[in-house]
Amino acid sequence: MKLLYFAWLRARIGCxxxxxxxxxxxxDVAGLLDxxxxxxxxxxxxxxxxxxxxxxxxxxxxxxxxPVRDGDEVAIFPPVTxx
Amino acid sequence: xxxxxxxxxxxxxxxxRLAAGNHRIGGIASFIGLVRxxxxxxxxxxxxxxxxxxMTEKKLVxxxxxxxxxxxxxxSLIIHRYGRLEPGDxxxxxxxxxPHREAALAACHFLIDWLKTDAPFWKSExxxxxERWVAARAEDDAATRRWQGSTKDER
Numbered sequence: 001m002k003l004l005y006f007a008w009l010r011a012r013i014g015c016x017x018x019x020x021x022x023x024x025x026x027x028d029v030a031g032l033l034d035x036x037x038x039x040x041x042x043x044x045x046x047x048x049x050x051x052x053x054x055x056x057x058x059x060x061x062x063x064x065x066x067p068v069r070d071g072d073e074v075a076i077f078p079p080v081t082x083x
Numbered sequence: 084x085x086x087x088x089x090x091x092x093x094x095x096x097x098x099x100r101l102a103a104g105n106h107r108i109g110g111i112a113s114f115i116g117l118v119r120x121x122x123x124x125x126x127x128x129x130x131x132x133x134x135x136x137x138m139t140e141k142k143l144v145x146x147x148x149x150x151x152x153x154x155x156x157x158x159s160l161i162i163h164r165y166g167r168l169e170p171g172d173x174x175x176x177x178x179x180x181x182p183h184r185e186a187a188l189a190a191c192h193f194l195i196d197w198l199k200t201d202a203p204f205w206k207s208e209x210x211x212x213x214e215r216w217v218a219a220r221a222e223d224d225a226a227t228r229r230w231q232g233s234t235k236d237e238r
Binding site: 004006007008043052056059060061069075077079080082083 | 116132133134135137138139163173176195197198199200203204205206207216217218219220223230
């Protein structure tokens with residue numbers, strides 16, 4: 001799975017993009033975020049308040065129950081502030 | 084048409100081009116977003132816009148299609164810049180052309196509200212206290228929600 005991080009989430013996690021093999025027990029966005037939080041302090045800190053975290057799977061906004069699978073492009077970022 | 088670019092744009096040229104050759108268009112509405120020098124009471128010396136290449140273009144195209152679905156538009160243009168910008172610099176241009184002003188004005192307003200809450204851009208500000216990420220505003224979400232629901236009476 002390709003993971004992309006933007007804005008302060010990128011800064012806290014410490015990388016913009018990474019390729020990770022998904023454990024078999026992770027099948028949705030909520031599970032993915034839980035698993036990522038267990039990967040280190042940077043992840044845990046970045047993902048502690050999910051009210052200010054947005055997720056896009058294959059470039060569409062999704063909710064926490066959306067399925068994820070290897071081969072997906074998953075982006076994790078704060079609420080957007082363009083315009 | 085949508086464009087995501089680092090470079091500045093010329094508003095006059097863009098608006099002329101939007102209506103060129105289409106004499107059904109009776110009016111063009113436009114919104115130009117600029118970098119402010121104040122934010123939350125602090126001086127801002129520069130702004131850096133980061134975006135999600137690929138998804139940005141996808142979302143802008145979707146937003147533009149939605150505007151065309153809701154209003155009788157003959158032309159539309161969204162240009163959004165990224166990179167480091169300074170106060171007074173142009174950030175975004177939204178323009179819509181229609182036979183009559185109501186559709187052009189409403190669609191332009193819709194597009195700028197919607198892109199503020201849907202297009203994956205993030206702003207980071209340089210202030211005397213250091214660099215900081217701009218937090219999303221609840222007012223922006225409320226502005227977008229205003230356009231959800233019935234579409235008939237907006238025409």
